[in-house]
Structure formats: C-alpha cells, structure tokens
Amino acid sequence: MRMKRLMLATMVAVGLVGCTEEAPKTHAERPIAIAIHGGAGTITRENMSPEREVLFRQALTYATEAGYAVLEDGGSSVDAVQAAIQMMEESPLFNAGRGAVYTYEGRHELDASIMLGATGEAGAVAGVGNIRSPIAAARAVMEQSRHVMLSGSGAEEFARYVGLEQVSNTYFNTTERYEQLQQALERLRAREATGDQIAFEQSWEPAFNMGTVGAVALDSHGNLAAGTSTGGMTAKRWGRIGDAPVIGAGTWADNESCAVSATGHGEYFIRFHVAADICSRVKYQGKSIAEAGNEVIHNVLLPAGGTGGVIIVDNKGNISMPFNTEGMYRASKSNSTELSVGIYGPEQQ
C-alpha cells in the first residue's frame, strides 16, 4: 500500500501520469497529523528519575508512531486515535486502562469518549470497571448503539453484549497507584476527623487529579477525530464523573474547526466546556488553534483555578498543545513536522 503510493507519487513527479490536468493529491501529499497526551500536572525534572523519564518518552513515542502509522497508511483519524490511546491504556505509566487510579473504595472506575469531526458522531462510557479498553467501549457505543453516553454496570453489560474483552477489576491494580490512594486517604481522613463534613468533602485536591490519556488526529481524507481515556481522580467517590467522558468538555472534534482532547482538573473542564469552546473560538472568531487554546487554558481556566492542558489539531494539520501546569506528557507528529516528545514546561525543556 505504502509502496503503491510512493510509486504513484514518483510517477506524478516525473510527469508519467496526470499530464493533462492537475494531478489529484495523493494521500501522502495531504496533511496528516497526530498529537497525544498522557496527563498534565506537577511534573518537574526534580521529581523525575532519568530512568523513569526514558520510560515515558518511549511510551509516548510508541503511541504516537502507532497512530501515525495508521494515518500514513491512508487509515482514518478515528483508527489512529484509538490505536494511540490503546497503547497508553495498556501501559501502567498512565492513568488510563492498566495504571488507572483507585477510587475511595479501592476499586477502579474508568471513563472514556471518542468523537468524529466529519459527522459529530460520538460515544462515551463512564464508571466502567470490567472493560479492558475503555476507548474501545466508547467507540462501540458510538458505532453500535443509538446512545452517546452509557454508564456503570449498564455500560459493562453493553460491552459484553457487543463482545468487548472483559477483565476483572483487579486487572487495573498497580502498586504505585495503590500507594497514591493510601496517601490521599490519609489526608482525607485527617480532615474527616475534624467532623466538618463539607470541609471534608471539599478536601479533594488538584494533586489527586493527575493524568488522563488522549489523542487527536487529522487523516488524509480531511477528517478529524478526538479521544480521551482516564481512570479519573485518585480517591474519587460518589460515582464522580470527570470531563473525559463528557463530549464538549474533555473531547471534541469538528471538521470545520479542530479536534481537542483535554487533561487536568476535570470539574473545571466541564464548567468551561473547554474542548468545544476552543473549537468555537476557531469556528466563530476565526482564531488559530494556538490563539484559541492559549486563551482558554491561560485566560479562562487559570484565573478560575482550573489546571491542566489540551492537545489540538486543526483541519490543516497544525498542532498546538497548551497547558498551565508544570508539565504535560505529550507528543506529536505530522507529515510536515518530525516526531516531537515533551514532558516539562517551556522553562525546563
């Protein structure tokens, strides 16, 4: 397939075909692009061992290349997004799939969503604990149900019904996340002991709220797609749903403007419908994705107290990845830019 396109491109270049009219652009000439994130937060060089940094850079590289290979092969943006996200779901490094954080009760409740820029079709699952790949479940909701958002045991029943791979909830266990839960519970219980229930409930901290994975892509057919998958917030309780499965908040794609996947303190991303608002500014105000993304992340979210970041790709293959935290695990590649992998903020690059 790749060989065929290369031959065609060569033939066009040397004038063997398409002499009478302008040759139609081949897939390889049209812009293709992918960007991914693996969570934003207090990620600094001081807190990161060189060995661990290598692991993150490798994982981000593999996920980006997996998605890019789909695009280069003429595949769809939604396939590229799913391929990249599934690689991160399988890695214990990221808070999504294996590696998901623990709830207050010591379980795992995962969320994911996916959206097509061509049609606005979308799917999402919230609070699922027995589906190996939540992003695959979100896609099944989009393609095989009339619904957009399914939750809890009902969503798990749907996943069984359509034949997705099931796992035990303990499949998502990792020692690191378990230790994070213990630290979170210690802090929460110290406040619970004061007897002030409202203060206790309000003691969840942004620090418990790190990590999500996501991908956005533009394919050679001109179609955008976005997807997001997460384990949510450490020690989350009461069936809390964050922004990752909320279309417009954590995920948005519209061929007329851009595709966005978000990571950060989910409550703020819902309240400011961050993903869709960035694309609205592009669509209605004619802003670039860099302008629109910076405005929302730095001028809207940050003053309100919302921390996090987004990855954005527009319908020309431009990529922007603004964040207002110390760092954000991120990577991108397009047919006009080399693979780029980043972890820290600009001052630490």
Added chain:
Amino acid sequence: MRMKRLMLATMVAVGLVGCTEEAPKTHAERPIAIAIHGGAGTITRENMSPEREVLFRQALTYATEAGYAVLEDGGSSVDAVQAAIQMMEESPLFNAGRGAVYTYEGRHELDASIMLGATGEAGAVAGVGNIRSPIAAARAVMEQSRHVMLSGSGAEEFARYVGLEQVSNTYFNTTERYEQLQQALERLRAREATGDQIAFEQSWEPAFNMGTVGAVALDSHGNLAAGTSTGGMTAKRWGRIGDAPVIGAGTWADNESCAVSATGHGEYFIRFHVAADICSRVKYQGKSIAEAGNEVIHNVLLPAGGTGGVIIVDNKGNISMPFNTEGMYRASKSNSTELSVGIYGPEQQ
C-alpha cells in the same frame, strides 16, 4: 417588600428621592425574566383532550409564577429556576421527578443539572433513583461538593450525606408511564426476536424520548441561571445518560451571553453541545438569542435528525423558545411581558 419597592419607585418618579444624582435602579426596574419547558415532541391538538390541556396549562402557569415570585421578590435566578423545576418534578404530568418514565428494567433513573451564569459553577446528577428532587441534588453537588457530576448509587449516597429527602424508587411510579413502557417493550421485543442484535439496539425511537423539564431565569442582580431535570428515555438501558445532566448539552448559563435549557432527543443535544453552542454564537458572533437559537435548532439539529427545543433567556431579559417538533410545553414571564403559556407549534396556536 413588594409594597416597599412600589413606594420607592413612586417616590423616585415624583422626585421625592434621588434628586441630586440619577437614582439607582430598584430591583423592580431592572429586567427580570423566567422561561420554563415541560418537554417537546409529537404534541398536537388532535392528541390532546381539552381536560388534559387545562391540566398542562395550569401546571405550566403555577411553575412559572412560582419562579417569577422569587425574582420579583429580589431573589436569585438559581432559586427561581429550582422553584419552577421542583413544581414540575412534583407533577405527574411531566417526565421528571414523579411522572418519570421507566427504564427497560422497569425502574426509574433520573438526571438533572443546574448552572450559574455568574461563575460557571455547575452541578449534575445522573441515574439516581431514590432522591425526591433531582434538581435539588444537582444543586447540592454544585454547592456542597468539589465535583460537578455524580452518578448512580454514589450520587444517592452523597444526597443522603447532605440530608436530601429520600424516597423509594416506586414513588416515581405512574400508570401512564408504565403503559408507555409496555408499548415500547412490545416494539423492542418484536425486533429482538429477529435475532439482529444491532438492529434491535438501534430500534429505540425518538417517540420514546419525550419530555424533560427545565427553567432559565435572569434575576434583578443581573445573574442568569439554567436547570434541567428528566426521567430520560422510555425503556432506556445500559445506564444511558442523556443530555439533561451534561453541562453544555442540556444546560448552560453564562452572564456574558445567555442561559439555556434543552429538551428533546438527548443524544443529538450532546453531539452538538446545543445549550453551550447557542450561547457561543451569541457571545462570539454577536447574534441575538432568537437568531442563535433558531440556527442551532432548525439548521444544525434538524438536518442531522435531532428533534427537540430549547428555552433561552439573555442578560437583558429577552426570551426565545425555538423548537422543531410539533409542540413544546412552555411558558414565560418577565417584567416587560405578561405570562405566556404555549403547547403547540405556530400553525396550531
């Protein structure tokens, strides 16, 4: 209180006070407005008995007046929205609270959300079966938790924790909705019998998807608020979440533009983030709420197959209530317009 303001207004008018500077506007002079809906769908004169129409008009009138009284008394838009919605939740006429539709399994799973235009604070509950007033639960999430969206048994646990009134799930039973479920199940099972599972899953129909209640208001302090409450879709399954608890889809409020509550085929309202998109067109394109609302309801939703409507109030007290179905239960009142109650489309008024 009302008498006092009237006296003050009279004194200002005849020049007894406020002679040296322009008198500050009293509450009564500033615009206040409320609009409510009780669901959209195939509501026609032919299908409605005169007795039933009287019941709906009364219920819509009472709910509007309950909300308006809060505003007239100088109260907040969020209190007005909650007062109006709670009256509709208590009525078995509407698909929200008592009168909620049944799920596939013969239970009730209710959703609600609420949002403040001043701060973008928001709260939502999804899939709750034991809370008497879902809109009160959404407000408790907004005010007494750090979260925005809680779901299922976790949300019910939170509601108990903050002391909201609990009821048995059978509290929501009504004969009419039970009969609607039986009709829906009959149609679904006829298709299930064909053995085509995907076709079966896709056989939910817009007709199962009628009804939601909502309110939007502008108070004398210049603050907008919006809220929505629903029992969802008849025969819904798999923990389906519709647009009502999705901030940006079913509910949106922003003092810089408008407040919106939606009703209709929820999946489309999520995919096109209808409530927030209307306000984005007002904010970023300078459109009126009538223009923005008509564009989204008639030019975006309808061509995609999405049926329903919205109620909108802007920060000047203008009201717009576009819908693309045969009818929408609706009512509004402001200090510049009389109470208006509507059920059918323009051609049947």
